[in-house]
Amino acid sequence: MGSLFKASAPAPTPPAPPSTIRDEIGGVEQVPVTNADGSITYITRRLPLTAEQQAERDQLDAIMTESLGEIRKLSSADYAADEDTQRILSQWEQTQTKLLGKQATQRARTEEETLARRGLSDSTAANDVRRQRLLDQQDAEQNVSQMKDEMASQVRNEKLALQQNLYNLAAAATDSNAARAAQAAANAQSGALALNAQRQASILDYYKKPSAFETALGSSLGGSLGKVVTAGAIGGSGGLLGSLFLRG
Incomplete structure (x- = not known):
């Protein structure tokens, strides 16, 4: 019976928690903090940087700040392209x-010579042809302006993507050399991107059938007259008149 009431041995004292857990690779450390109830909580904080590491971090922060400024500028509603791009x-x-x-001069010469050869220089059909030629020229000029705007927008979007990538690289980098190289490349991209957009537009014009200029200016004198005939502007003689022009 006496053994039943024997005092139990005291529980062993738990080992003291480590003062600090350091992660050199991740650049952080965990430090114990004693709570009000005596329990221990570990908080994670960055390791103090050496002077060299701090200099690296300052360079990366500067790159991030510059990239963020470029991103805001490229994203603004009143953005204007840089001088190289313009x-x-x-x-x-x-x-x-x-x-x-x-092309417009050559087209006008061909059309006017054909009208004169057919004795139609002062006809209603001639006026319709000239009016269509003027409309086609206006369309062509608008197309050029639109293509220029599209190329400027393409350059802007590509520069924005470059700056976003540069910002992310600097934010994640531990070595500023790679970030500085990327920054130098991004700063040199304006002219290259504009030239690339120009080259792509030239390739598109070359291989497009019909080309953008042919489409805008009208394919031929016959095409202009075809529009006139279709519209009924020439009246009953439209078919005959169109055939005369189409023969040359």
Whole structure:
């Protein structure tokens, strides 16, 4: 009976918790904190940086700040393209406008010669052909302007993607060298992106059948007269008149 009431041995004292758990790879440490009830809670905090590491971090933070500024600028409603992009796209627009002018002049010469040869220079049909030629020229100029705007938008979107990637790289980087290289590449992209957009537009025009300029200017004199005849502007003689022009 006496053994039943024998005092039990005291529980062993638990070992003291480690003062700090360090994760050198992750760059953090866990530090114990004693709560009001005596329990222990570990909090995680970043390891103190060395002077060299702090300098690296400062460079990365500067890159992130600059990229964030570029992202905000590229995303703003009043964004204006940089000088390199504007210069390249303006040169492209001037080249295309000159080409349109040459094509329009050649078309006018061909149409007027054909009208004169058929004795129709002062006819209603001639007025309709000239009016259609003017409308086609206006459409062509609008197409060039639209293509320029589309290329500018493409450059803007690609620059925005570059800056977003650069920001993410700097945020995750532990070595500022890679981030600085990416930053230098992004800063040099304006002209290259504009030239690439211009090249793609030229390739599109070359392989497109019919080309953008042919579509805008009208395929031929016969095409203009075909529109006139279809519209009934020439009246009963439309079929005959159209056939005369189509024969040359």
